[in-house]
Amino acid sequence: MMASCTLFPSILAFLLCSSAVVVVESGIGVNWGTLSVHRLSPETVVNLLKGNKISKVKLFDADPHSLKALMGSGIEVMVGITNDMLAALSSSSAASDLWVSQNVSRYMVKGGVNIKYVAVGNEPFLTSYSGQYQSYVLPAMMNLQQSLAKANLAGMVKLVVPCNADAYESSLPSQGAFRPELTQIMTQLVTLLNSNGSPFIVNIYPFLSLYGSSDFPQDYAFFEGTTHSVMDGPNVYSNAFDGNFDTLVAALGKLGFGQMPIVIGEVGWPTDGALSANLSAAKAFNQGLVNHVLSNKGTPLRPGVPPMDVYLFSLFDEGAKSVLPGNFERHWGIFSFDGQAKYSLNLGNGLLKNAKDVQYLPSRWCVANPSRDLSGVTDHFKIACSYADCTTLNYGGSCNGIGAKGNISYAFNSYYQVRKQNPQSCEFDGLGMVTFLDPSVGDCRFLVGVADGSTNSPGFSLGSRKTVSALVILWGVYIFLM
Template identity: 50%
Template sequence: MGQGQGHSRTMTWLVLMVGLVLQGLVAETQGLACNWGSRASHPLPPEIGVKLLKDNGFDKVKLFEAEAGPLKALGNSGIQVMVGIPNEMLQPLAGSVQAAINWVYQNVSTYISKYGVDIRYVAVGNEPFLKTYKNLYVTTTFPALQNVQAALIKAGLGMQVKATIPLNADVYQTQNDLPSGGNFRSDIHDLMVSIISFLSNNGAPIVINIYPFLSLYADPNFPINYAFFDGTSSPVVDGSIVYTNVLEANFDTLIAALEKNGFGSMPVIIGEVGWPTDGDPNANAEYARRFNQGLINRIMSGKGTPRRPSPPDIYLFSLLDEDTKSIDPGNFERHWGIYYYDGTIKYALNMTNSRSIVPAKGVKYLSRRWCVMSPQASLSDPNLPGSISYACSYADCTSLGYGSSCGNLDARANASYAFNMYYQSVDQRQGSCSFNNLSALTAIDPSMGSCRFEIMIDTGTHDKKTTSGSSRSSRWGLGTAFWFVLGLSSLLIRTN
């Protein structure tokens, strides 16, 4: 073997090895995106949350508000960030460029320059054109977007950070029930075209939230397999295209609307999509695993839709359960996380590179004790219904609802669950397990079957934390909690 021939073979081997290494790096860096909400009474510590994201291959995250803890923790993490502005701030931002300049300086420029946060998008509002809002934000959303974009440009961030608006899929519709008939809602058509034109001129994407679960929730006759990615029993035929799942059909309805209005190449991000695990018969771990695994598989395979073969960025909704969200749309609202509130795993998922989902590490909990109905207490005690109502007015009892994970408990266990949720929500405060001599403390975990009796994260304070993050359910009020606890008390009375 000559020296030149050996050198050539060595170089060939090196090139092959470098190629394999680069392929591995590309595969390793292909990641996922998710929403990280903050409406939790005992939020996961931000540093643990960021580690949870990284350990599971998430390289993009959407926050609903510019909260200091999560943003600082995301600094120099390698995770790209979309940071949100709540709808309540749209009016002042719409009325003052200086207000937008101040907001961008405090919540974007500072975190980028001081903490190394990789902010890529500012989400101006959250689904502001929902029909249920009755035009509340119609006149302020676009001016707020314009002012925030102007503020980003003034800060020298116009190329690095893009302002956009996360929109609900109800901003478009179809007249013939087929994706090809898609167009923007008639009452906001001209406004939508103006906004999309502005986004396009500034190199920003349109962000759309799509929820197949809500289609099933709203219509008992909705073909259930059509909500998932592995069902073909109810296809929708649109000319030469056959749709086998609602996500593709819904997304392509938007694409058709964009094409009709001259924006066929407009970049699109799916800002929220997921499946809840509790609070409704169709909100369960089996369905959530089926949907989210199918979604992750699509993302990792780079699959698009018939009208848009190139895949969009998709932000999974969501990372964690949030126990203080409004339940007006349904008890499921607090259970969208792929993790429980504390970062423990709900169900098996294969994430990036087929690695199994892993839990949060380093979480510290309150003491291992639970508040339950006393064995000596009577179900006929006249104070019992009022005690349960009180507990569920201040704590999350949505898992007790019909078809939920704790929906099959007997009357005594119902009361125990309510008492414990209150006791944990106030950090096991001394005297908080005292319901008219109906309750007692126990060191034996009362969890049974699918029903978890929680112990909360030790947040390091005995003052109940109030969170201000504006997640998806902030569109609704809080009144349903009152009717929920009344219904729970009635259920208890009927079971006696």
């Protein structure tokens, strides 16, 4: 059933409703986030994408360095507009025109960037935002659509809104419905998306369901069969992904859009920072997901029709992300920060290949000086971990069992590498010392930073995708030091 376009002003309705639905080839893409304390150069990242035949990439902003590197690559790109920009874009067509000019038109030239989508906000209807961005989404989309039309790009670039799966709910997939307070705006949004030939984008995270509930059956999060299948009338669900997906299908159907194309904007499994976050689980989930999608099996409510596209989260670990959701937030990458595949994974084009020509800092580390009294180290430890990433030291992390001195050395070294091995960054009032012997222990890797990032300045840039805390709360890590 096609919804009418009567929700919008006549001129804009004509503009939007005259666009035909475009069917594109589905595939596996990746999210390229940049909230990292160690960043590879964008050129190295693009070469990594090309080397692995990854043809679709989703950005969380319109970073000019990333877009410049993507020019001429042929990779299909989704650029993002952060939530904090929605208010300005919703209230000013001039602001919208300027944004499109600077972040879309500039790059869509011969030999330029293949920008396919513009993501208007990122999960703007998230429950925890308490409606903060809700009223800005549609006006911003209308202004942006007009701006794209002025630039003669309306037929080439589609506006989308990545939504969190908490936008809908039900006890069974077939009973899926959008949250009551979102029904009106979702009706308007999907009408607009449908009229413009855009898909509905949703982020689905079975890991978070498992992490957040001790009652969630672990095998139901994966794709290898379960003893906890969900029976929904004649339909049987053996994995959480299909159940979540079909809940959205049912919710869209209740609004009259049961056939709307769906893109998975984010899905993945972290490798560290929680008990259920590890390499074997991440490999099992991501490979199972890829195999499931590429089989074209579909779901019970959409047999033979898999998601239009799936963007794995994430390309790299991001050591500067907020850890408010959990320490695992910094460890979603299928590649480590330096472009090395964490585990064997086949995205349909062969096993992952490592980044080439990565330039590392010299092979040296900063560790706790064994000849010094470390009783006064707590403040230094806190400061080091407020700049660097120490989440692997926490409960469930890969470095959780290396002991008190190990914790101190790990923190010192993490800070030292973030500071590009500046000699002063290993002083810590004489408590630190530089070593040329790798202090890594078992699965706990003491990293060496990369030298080919986009900036040589110490520290890291604060991104706008999610607030990065000025100080990291170190859950119990330094109790060993008290």
